[in-house]
Amino acid sequence: MLRVEGLHAGYGASEVLQGVTLEVGAGQLVALIGANGAGKTTTMRAISGLLKPARGRVILDGREVQGLEAFQIARLGLAHSPEGRKVFGPLSVEDNLLLGAFRRLPAFFGYRRHAAAGLERVYGLFPKLKDRRTQAAGTLSGGEQQMLAIGRALMADPKVILLDEPSMGLAPIIVQEVFATIRRLKEAGTTLLLVEQFASSALAVADRAYVMERGRILREKSTDDLRHDEGLLQAYLG
Amino acid sequence: MTAAVLAQVVVSGALMGLVYALVAYGFQLTYATSKSINFGQGELVMVSAFVSLSLVNAGLPYGLVLPAGMLFGALLGLFVERAGVRLALEQKSEGWILMTIILGLFFLSAAENVWGRDDRPFPTPISSDPIHLLGVDITPLEISVAVGVFAVMGLVELFKRVTLLGKAFEAVSADRDAAELMGISARRAIMLSYGLSGMVAALAGILVSPITTVGPTMSSTLILKAFSVAVVAGLDSGFGVVVVGILLGALEAVTSLTVGSGWREAPGLVLLILALAVRPTGVFGKATIRKV
Numbered sequence: 234m235l236r237v238e239g240l241h242a243g244y245g246a247s248e249v250l251q252g253v254t255l256e257v258g259a260g261q262l263v264a265l266i267g268a269n270g271a272g273k274t275t276t277m278r279a280i281s282g283l284l285k286p287a288r289g290r291v292i293l294d295g296r297e298v299q300g301l302e303a304f305q306i307a308r309l310g311l312a313h314s315p316e317g318r319k320v321f322g323p324l325s326v327e328d329n330l331l332l333g334a335f336r337r338l339p340a341f342f343g344y345r346r347h348a349a350a351g352l353e354r355v356y357g358l359f360p361k362l363k364d365r366r367t368q369a370a371g372t373l374s375g376g377e378q379q380m381l382a383i384g385r386a387l388m389a390d391p392k393v394i395l396l397d398e399p400s401m402g403l404a405p406i407i408v409q410e411v412f413a414t415i416r417r418l419k420e421a422g423t424t425l426l427l428v429e430q431f432a433s434s435a436l437a438v439a440d441r442a443y444v445m446e447r448g449r450i451l452r453e454k455s456t457d458d459l460r461h462d463e464g465l466l467q468a469y470l471g
Numbered sequence: 472m473t474a475a476v477l478a479q480v481v482v483s484g485a486l487m488g489l490v491y492a493l494v495a496y497g498f499q500l501t502y503a504t505s506k507s508i509n510f511g512q513g514e515l516v517m518v519s520a521f522v523s524l525s526l527v528n529a530g531l532p533y534g535l536v537l538p539a540g541m542l543f544g545a546l547l548g549l550f551v552e553r554a555g556v557r558l559a560l561e562q563k564s565e566g567w568i569l570m571t572i573i574l575g576l577f578f579l580s581a582a583e584n585v586w587g588r589d590d591r592p593f594p595t596p597i598s599s600d601p602i603h604l605l606g607v608d609i610t611p612l613e614i615s616v617a618v619g620v621f622a623v624m625g626l627v628e629l630f631k632r633v634t635l636l637g638k639a640f641e642a643v644s645a646d647r648d649a650a651e652l653m654g655i656s657a658r659r660a661i662m663l664s665y666g667l668s669g670m671v672a673a674l675a676g677i678l679v680s681p682i683t684t685v686g687p688t689m690s691s692t693l694i695l696k697a698f699s700v701a702v703v704a705g706l707d708s709g710f711g712v713v714v715v716g717i718l719l720g721a722l723e724a725v726t727s728l729t730v731g732s733g734w735r736e737a738p739g740l741v742l743l744i745l746a747l748a749v750r751p752t753g754v755f756g757k758a759t760i761r762k763v
Contacts, residue, residue, distance in 0.1 A: 283648055303651035312652070319649035321642045331635060332642050336654035340636040389654070 234259040234424045235280070235311075235393045240289035240299075242279035248287065249275040251448040257393060257426050262419040264435040265428045267445035273428040274316050276445070277397045280426075281313035282306040294392050308336045312391035316398045316428075318382040322371025326362055329370045329381055330355055333388030348388070355384040358414065376407035383414060393424045400431050412438060479607045480724045486613045487682075488720020489620040493675040494697035495704065495712040496624055497668040501552075502706045503631070504643045504657075504664040505560055507567045509551050511575020512672055513694030518578050519544040519669075520676030520685045521586045524593055533596050540677045541670045547578075548669020552662055560661070575690070583687050590686030597681070616678045620713075623674055627667060628709050640664060696723075699739040703746040705753020715742075715754065 240253040249272045257263045265273050278284040280291050282303035291299040298306045307313070312333075321329050331338070331348055338344040356363035359380040365373060370381055379399055386394050399415070400408040408431065416438050418425060429435035436442055444451045494516060498508045509515065523540035531539065555570035597615050601608035631637035642650040643660040650657055675693070676685075683689060700719055704711030722738040730737075746753065 281652060283651065302656070303648070304654050304656045307652055307654035315649060315652065319646050319652075321645040321649065323645055324638065324641055328638050328641075332638060332650075332653050332655070335635065335639060338635055340639075341634040344635040385653070 234261075234294055235426065236290075236292040237276070237280060238290040238292070240276065240279055240286050240291065242275060242284050242286040242289075244284075249448050250279060250286075250289075252289070253279075253445075253448070253450055255426075255443050255450060255453070257424060259424055260422045261440045262415070262423075262425045262427060262438060264432075264439035264442040265426060265445060266432040266435055266442055267451070269430075271445040272448040273445055274397055275448075277313060277315070277395050277426075277428060281311055281395060283313070283315075307389070310389075310392035311395070312386035312389045312393070313395040314382045314386040314397060314399070316401065318375075318378045320370040320373070320378050320381050320385070322369065324370055325367050326370055326373070326381060327352070327366040329385050330362070330366075330388050333385030334390070336389055351388050351390065355387055358387070358417070359384055375403050376410065379403060379407075379411055380414070383411075383418075387418075387423075393426065394418075395426050395428075397428045398430060399427075400429065400434070408434065475606060477725070477728075480728050481721045482607045482609060483613065484721040484724025485717045486609075486616050486720065487679075487724070488700075488716040488718065489617055489713070490675050490679045490716075491693070491696040491700045491719060492712040492716025493620045493624065493671060493678075494693055495701040495716060496627075496709060497671045497675070498697065498701045499706055499709065499712065500627070500668040500671065501556075501661075501664050502644075504640050505556070505661045506644065507556055507560060508571070508701075508706075509548070509556075509575075509665070509668065510568060510571040510694075511551065511555075511573075511578060512668070512697065513690030513692075514575040514578035514582070515544060515547050515551070515669055515672040516676040516679075516693055517685070517687060517690040518547065518582050519673030520593070520680045520689070521582055523673070523677050524591065524680065524685050525586075527594055537674075537677060541673045544673020544676070545666040545670040548665040548667070548672070549662060551669070552665035556665070557658070557661070579687055579690060586685075586687075588687055590684040590688070593680035593685050595681040599681070612681055616682070619674060619678045623671060624709055624713070627671070636660075695736070696739050699743040701753075703742050703754060705756020708753070708755035711753065711755025 235257040237253055237255050240250050241248060243249040253276050265276065267273055275284065279286045282301055286299050290297055293309055293311055298309060330352060331344060334348050334351055338347050361377055362380055362384055373381060399411050412434050419438060427435055427439065443453050494512060497512050502508050519540055522543050523536050526536045526539055551571060551574055555574045556567040559566035559570060597612045599610045599612045601610050631640060639655045640660055642655060643657045647657045696719065700712050700716045704715040719739055719742060723735050726738050727735040
């Protein structure tokens with residue numbers, strides 16, 4: 234569903250990604266793990282078009298999308314829930330969700346009716362968001378904002394979701410909740426690429442995992458192999 | 472001075488204040504998507520008014536001059552965005568401040584060269600024979616100003632609050648990158664807001680010109696007051712600019728009557744300084760919520 238081939242990207246003169254190659258099959262949950270500064274977030278940004286790749290290819294559902302604007306890639310069915318959640322603080326929870334579905338809704342009127350089924354699904358997944366739907370997103374707790382960010386990505390009814398550090402800055406008990414959600418999404422057949430610092434939690438839910446180091450994919454393994462690779466766990470995952 | 476005279480002056484001043492409000496509203500529109508404003512907004516008002524005047528003189532009926540002038544204003548707004556703002560915003564720089572000032576000066580020189588430096592009357596089919604209404608004299612021309620201001624602001628506010636595209640505007644303002652990830656083109660949203668802002672500026676010019684005449688100096692007078700209104704009201708409340716605009720217009724007229732016409736500009740500046748000192752987010756502005 235999503236294939237990345239030899240991706241090079243960076244900021245200014247510094248090249249952060251030096252040939253990243255990875256693949257996420259339909260319905261798979263693939264984890265991207267590695268130490269701080271390995272280039273995980275940069276990989277996400279280069280896939281979704283927030284950062285223009287210098288070289289390499291990004292293929293979304295059989296179509297090359299590298300070089301397109303971020304909003305165009307989003308419209309082709311890629312949902313990127315960015316690091317730090319980035320909910321629209323002044324807007325209400327429901328407006329955030331509606332904007333998540335922007336690509337498939339009418340721009341002027343009648344969008345609420347078109348979005349009803351999607352809203353119901355997200356509220357079913359996160360009942361707390363329903364309780365707070367008229368509240369400004371900026372006033373939610375960190376955990377709730379993360380739920381909103383995931384819900385917003387789901388609203389697009391995307392082909393692939395990129396989830397960047399969903400556990401960042403959250404209390405351990407909330408992190409568990411977030412991973413329970415990710416597990417449910419996987420069971421529902423969602424295609425996901427997950428970046429995580431908490432490698433052990435990520436490996437527990439993922440089908441496969443890539444380990445990144447200094448802008449390259451170090452190795453690709455099944456999660457079982459990785460979990461039993463003591464040396465690797467020590468070195469990269471803490 | 473009788474109460475009747477005072478009431479008369481307050482009403483005329485308040486109507487003038489609505490024009491300040493409309494120009495200030497043009498600031499708000501672009502600020503809402505891009506956190507940038509066109510410092511040459513006054514020149515947009517003036518050039519659009521001159522173009523509309525030329526259209527009137529060319530024999531175009533008023534009913535067509537109005538939409539044509541507004542269309543011209545919108546195109547001029549788009550030009551400002553393309554030439555002065557886009558590059559600066561994409562590089563996250565503040566260069567748009569200087570660029571919009573420069574474009575404004577450019578429009579001013581161009582207007583002086585094309586239309587001359589004199590103030591000229593702006594003929595209109597709307598009557599300026601006063602009607603006696605609740606003890607004050609008010610002209611249909613003045614009423615048309617109020618109707619025009621409320622109609623266009625009402626429509627634009629409706630667009631911003633009710634439509635999904637309007638909400639997308641706010642999303643672009645809150646977080647440009649995140650908005651792009653939703654499939655919203657931040658560039659197009661910003662372009663649209665500059666187009667709308669230019670349209671609103673043109674409408675202000677067409678509405679006010681028959682009352683004040685058209686001239687190259689109208690831009691600096693209007694911009695200063697509109698700026699005061701925008702700062703005092705805050706840059707995110709359409710309702711706020713109307714209230715503050717009316718207040719300022721009335722206050723100016725009363726000052727001019729009681730203290731002397733030389734003091735006409737004083738209330739706006741005093742309000743501006745007071746607002747900046749006491750409440751920099753504006754009376755109707757909301758402090759941004761930031762939670763990390």
